[in-house]
Amino acid sequence: MNTEPRGAVHWIDHFVVGTNNMSAWVDWAVNSTGIARQPIIGLTTAARKRNIKITSFLWWEGGSCRIGAFLQPEFYPPAKELGKDLPRCGFYIRPEDIDKHLRRLDRHKVLHTDAIRTAADGDEGTVIYFADPDGNQYEFWAPVQMPEGAMDIATEESVGRISHAVFGARDLQKNAAFFAKYCGIEAEQDSKTAEGTLVLRLRAGGRLIYKRVDQVDERCSGHGTWWDMHTALTVRQEEFLPSYRKMWDGIPEEKAYKADLNLTIAEQEALPARTGLHRSPVGIRWKEICSRGDEFYDWDCHSFHFIGGKPLSANDSMARYEAIEQEDYLLELAQSIGKADQPDLMKGLGKDNPFNL
Numbered sequence: 343m344n345t346e347p348r349g350a351v352h353w354i355d356h357f358v359v360g361t362n363n364m365s366a367w368v369d370w371a372v373n374s375t376g377i378a379r380q381p382i383i384g385l386t387t388a389a390r391k392r393n394i395k396i397t398s399f400l401w402w403e404g405g406s407c408r409i410g411a412f413l414q415p416e417f418y419p420p421a422k423e424l425g426k427d428l429p430r431c432g433f434y435i436r437p438e439d440i441d442k443h444l445r446r447l448d449r450h451k452v453l454h455t456d457a458i459r460t461a462a463d464g465d466e467g468t469v470i471y472f473a474d475p476d477g478n479q480y481e482f483w484a485p486v487q488m489p490e491g492a493m494d495i496a497t498e499e500s501v502g503r504i505s506h507a508v509f510g511a512r513d514l515q516k517n518a519a520f521f522a523k524y525c526g527i528e529a530e531q532d533s534k535t536a537e538g539t540l541v542l543r544l545r546a547g548g549r550l551i552y553k554r555v556d557q558v559d560e561r562c563s564g565h566g567t568w569w570d571m572h573t574a575l576t577v578r579q580e581e582f583l584p585s586y587r588k589m590w591d592g593i594p595e596e597k598a599y600k601a602d603l604n605l606t607i608a609e610q611e612a613l614p615a616r617t618g619l620h621r622s623p624v625g626i627r628w629k630e631i632c633s634r635g636d637e638f639y640d641w642d643c644h645s646f647h648f649i650g651g652k653p654l655s656a657n658d659s660m661a662r663y664e665a666i667e668q669e670d671y672l673l674e675l676a677q678s679i680g681k682a683d684q685p686d687l688m689k690g691l692g693k694d695n696p697f698n699l
């Protein structure tokens with residue numbers, strides 16, 4: 343019998359950063375993780391005429407784990423030292439492969455630390471901090487206890503799925519309450535966890551980690567001039583729409599599209615947890631249908647969205663899952679509010695649309 347909380351989050355499906363140099367970021371991603379190269383979207387005259395965002399998404403076998411980047415409109419300021427800047431994204435690796443990963447990072451001249459043993463963020467294991475050419479930071483994470491499914495999808499260099507994401511928060515309790523209410527995750531208590539650290543353990547594997555900070559993380563989409571960096575959280579496919587409905591009932595929608603609001607940094611930092619427009623063709627259609635966005639923000643300007651997951655094993659385990667994209671829910675969403683006969687509902691959208699992330 344399934345006793346998990348309603349709307350429980352099972353994994354981090356994808357993590358997306360900003361970049362000032364898309365081709366350099368893709369080279370870095372391929373070299374540092376062994377992920378297969380994918381085309382950069384937006385580099386055609388036709389795309390430029392349509393103002394398509396310049397982006398690239400790279401995915402693990404099966405597509406239930408991805409990383410991506412969006413070209414940003416302004417230059418990033420310098421990042422903090424390795425292991426200090428936020429947000430960060432971690433990837434599972436096997437403990438016996440640590441030296442192999444260090445050698446590969448050296449070979450490709452990727453900035454990294456040594457392997458460091460730690461239990462500060464809720465799990466015991468070994469971490470290697472590293473960075474991309476833009477100064478976005480990442481971690482290879484070799485846990486003492488590997489969750490089921492973590493290495494079942496892996497790159498050809500044996501980098502497994504996303505293990506965790508680390509964000510800054512000015513008030514840990516606000517974010518703890520938010521994720522408890524809307525994502526079915528209770529804050530974890532562990533005496534080994536570092537002070538000022540909130541560990542939110544996901545149902546199948548992986549963690550969301552918040553570190554108490556004085557200032558909002560620079561590189562997040564609800565802050566400053568930046569766009570589109572976000573984290574996607576996997577819920578069971580049948581929980582996808584109910585999870586959004588609960589959120590829409592409980593938190594406000596952003597007042598308007600960020601570019602139209604023209605808020606100061608201080609005003610952006612003061613915004614509450616909220617839902618908002620997901621700047622993709624599907625997200626725009628979504629908001630047209632129901633007047634609510636399928637992106638949501640925590641209390642510290644980080645953006646997220648849910649993604650549906652269909653278990654791949656007969657026992658209903660979410661250790662391995664097939665991702666169900668937002669667009670597959672559009673018709674159900676429209677039906678649920680009596681708009682299913684709306685003409686052109688699915689126009690321009692399809693399984694092969696690369697912009698639905």
Ligand SMILES: [Fe+2]
Binds near residue numbers: 647
């Ligand atoms: Fe996404």
